[in-house]
Amino acid sequence: MEKLIPFTINDLAKVTNHRSGEIKFGEKMIIVPKGADTIEFLKNCEAKYVLLGIPEDIGIRANYGRPGAASAWDSAIKSIANIQHNRFCKGNHIIVLGQIDVQKEMKEVEHLDFNDIDDRSKLSQLVERVDKEVSHIIFNVIKAGKIPIIIGGGHNNAYGNIKGTALAKGKPINAVNFDAHSDFRILEGRHSGNGFSYAYEEGFLKKYFIFGLHENYTSKSVLDIIKKIEDRVRYNTYDSVKIRKEKDFNAEMQFSLDFVKTDIFGIEIDLDAIPNIASSAMTLSGFSIEELRQFVSYFGQHKNAAYLHICEGAPDLGEEKNNHLIGKLIGYLVTDFIKANFEKIEIKSSITK
Secondary structure (H helix, E strand, C coil), X not given: CCCEEECCHHHHHHHCCCCCCCCEHHHHCEECCCCCCHHHHHHHCCCCEXXXXXXXXXXXXXXXXXXXXXXXXXXHHHHHHCCECCCCCCHHHEEEEEEECCHHHHHHHCCCCXXXXXXXXXXXXXXXXXXXXXXXXXXXXXXXXXXXXXXXXCCCHXXXXXXXXXXXXXXXXXXXXXXXXXXXXXXXXXCCCCXXXXXXXXXXXXXXXXXXXXXXXXXXXXXXXXXXXXXXXEEEEHHHHHHCCCCCHHHHHHHHHHHHCCCCEEEEEEHXXXXXXXXXXXXXXXXXXXXXXXXXXXXXXXXXXXXXXXXXECHHHCCXXXXXXXXXXXXXXXXXXXXXXXXXXXXXXXXXX
């Protein structure tokens, strides 16, 4: 894992605000000791969850989006480090692995214009380079028996998450995606809008459910493609659930879980589905934060949940005085997932003992 920048004990100390009489996650979270073999350490460590940051927005730029998501990892880790360690959720359940080194790629992308055909090709090639690193690290984390929690970055990284997990498991996996967009666009070169279609086409993605599509922003061509493969790709729309009230939110969660739970599945969360959350494709209409948290908890409690990916949040695009709120939201989602998932792991392990 050459392109991994490990999180150190000093890094953890810098982001943790110590306070007398309190114990913060940053005082309890685990880091890979300096000089230790990362893979061996992961295999032998009791902590189940592995935090990984991908501070890039290359795929977003390649998809005509607004950059800014590269800042989410820094915001998130600062927030997570200062969550209270208590009976409800414990910091020592988490290994902070670090972040993927994308500095070179981010430097290269600064002078590229997605309106230029040649530059678009270069952008896609840079996304492919990131894909390679993401899938490699996720493969190793899953192979070590851990559950990765990935904080992006663009939704292009869904491809690497799915590929890495599928390779580690030796078979294609399923995915559920809480998103206003399908990210199932045509195979026109890699970007944040086609991670799932590439994973599907290459045989890493078996079944895929898109939860909460926005009808106004889903093309006819994508809908036509999905209709032809509805045995493997299904969706509901935000409009049908919350506007026309044709479908019930809880019933739809059950329906989509039934669709993906037959095998290992990844949980993909795109923060642009939530109103007023700074992101590349910010929206004014969408599910509430409470509904998103319920979604993460609901899917996280299933034994086949293999990873959690939270992406597209862009603190750099938010209000200057409140740009910490994206990190705080990500912190809630991370702990919601762990609380739901850890109980299932504990029950499962006690049964097998």
